[in-house]
Amino acid sequence: MVFYKSKSIYINLQRKIMLIILCVSIIPLVFLGETIYYQFARTYGEKIEDQIKYRARSQSDAVEVFLRERTAILATIVDTHSFDDLKQQENLNRIFKVISRRTDGLIDLGVIDSAGQHLAYAGPYNLKGLNYFQQAWFSEVMSKGKYISDVYMGYRQWPHFVIAVRGYSNGRSWILRATVDSDIFNKLVRTAQTGKSGDAYLINKTGMYQTAPRFSGKILGKSNLDLTLFGQGTTVAEKIKADGKTKHVAGTWLKNNEWLLVITQDVGDEKGGLLTTRNTEIIIIVFGCLVMIMTTFFTMRIIFRHLEEADKGISELNEQLIQSDKIAALGKMATGIAHEINNPLAIIGEKAGWMRDLLDEEEFQESENFKEYEQSVNKIEEYVERARKITHNMLGFARRMEHRLDDVDINHVLNQTLELLQSHTQTNNIEISKDFQSELPIIASDQSQLQQVFLNLINNAIDAVEKDGLIEVKTRKKDSQIVVAIKDNGPGIAKEHLKKVFDPFFTTKETGKGIGLGLSVSYNIIKKLGGTLKVESKISEGAVFSVKLPIKIPGKK
């Protein structure tokens, strides 16, 4: 089975997975952001409404208190002074002086008799002697006892309003009337104005401005506010302005529902904080998305690179397994062939031996072709011997590869390996120099695996030296180790390749000459047998591969 197919498959898969991950992470994030924003905006709006409502209510209370206080002052004067006292100009002047000192907001004071005649007047205008009988407020005071007028122009031709209280003495009604300082009253109402666009003003039942609004309109002008919007208590309404902006409008009725205190506030103005919050949220979400995209992209790239490598590795391993299956099959075949050849070989050998035995007899020695016979028998024996070695080596290599311990004579194993390669070295004129330490201890190791390692190393040396080279094979006992050094006078190994020579599939041989497994397999075999395999080499100075094996004395059999 081939795991690794082509790069495009990994790229496609990577894209799909990335898309899915990004969808399931970014969509909920954006949705969450939107939900939080709208929830926040609603709460914020409610809070602003509450605020403006509260402001309208408290401001209307302040205005009511202002009016009630002034009315109370007038009522107190009416109750504690007689009409005769008050109509004396000097008495009224004195009282007005006291009032002006103790309180603010009243600009004049006047006494009017039941016929509407202004009998006494203290204040900046000259109103004494005027008759108010025809004026609307006069009859209102006369019937209700207390009266606060709407703002009007009156004799002064200046917007103002009056507070009047009816007195009763000697069977006749009379009126004490004061005018409210419109500047102070306007200021009082305007304290409820906030921000750049906030406004606070009073209008009467018919929609006339009672105090000057901050922006469009003037006192006693007609307001275009729809009064039906405002019910009992404090009401908040939203109004679309001409320029498309919305504003909050809060209204509270006061003065027995005759005046409406109106507080307005542009939505954009009060929601400035909300806009900042929204922008911050958008920045955070965008930044979060970017981080997610980057992280997903890079982790996916790393993961897929690993996956690709792992699949490549598995594919290579599979190929290796197929290869070793082939080798195993080949090994079985070799064993079979070697066996089948071995028996006839044994017979040929014996027959040749028998011929030699017979040639020893006298009558044959006198034969004219005796020498020819003898030579032929010699040759047969020689080639039987050669074939014998080949079949034995074949059988030796085909033996099972599992790790097992034999009694191993290293020199003997090396000799066997060299014999196998003899014809090759001879035809290429490669000189093999053997420097074996005699009487090396027999060690417990795996003979067939060692044979494979030596074959690999010597084969590599042969490939390195090519023709007319020299290969030295040396064995030594050093402390508790046997050292086998295989040295060639080939071109050597470049420094950058030295570290890689034991890596699987690393090869510098031409394609088809080697798959780069020999040294890797050898390295692993020696490691498994408890030894080490090392290489030393310099360019143009050849290479030395040294195998060090621990001396393990075989147990008694």
Add this chain to the structure above:
Amino acid sequence: MFRILVVDDEVDFLETIINRLKKRKLDATGVTSGEEAVALLKEQLFDVIILDIKMPGGMDGIETLLEIKKIQPLAEVLLLTGHASMETSIEGIKLGAFDYCLKPLKFEELLQKIGAAFEKKSAHDKKIT
């Protein structure tokens, strides 16, 4: 006179070995199966028995060896083997065989080992007598 018995299923091989041994004035007899060997050993005494380990059909080398050791425990056995059955040879030595020779034979080596087996046998015989 020492007596040698050669057991090998390959008739050509067996005949030639017998001829070569006889040529060297050795008393050698050949049989082609384990069963024949066992039957003969029950009737006659042999000093050295050369036994092929690989004999397809019938008794194989190891079975024959065990039988031989039962019938004539003092006879020395030399095993003949191809390389792949070397483990069997080692097992055979553990079971009481004297030594083994690889096939194809090096005849001089075989003669040497026969000589060694004779020596061991005669040393043993002397002890008994």
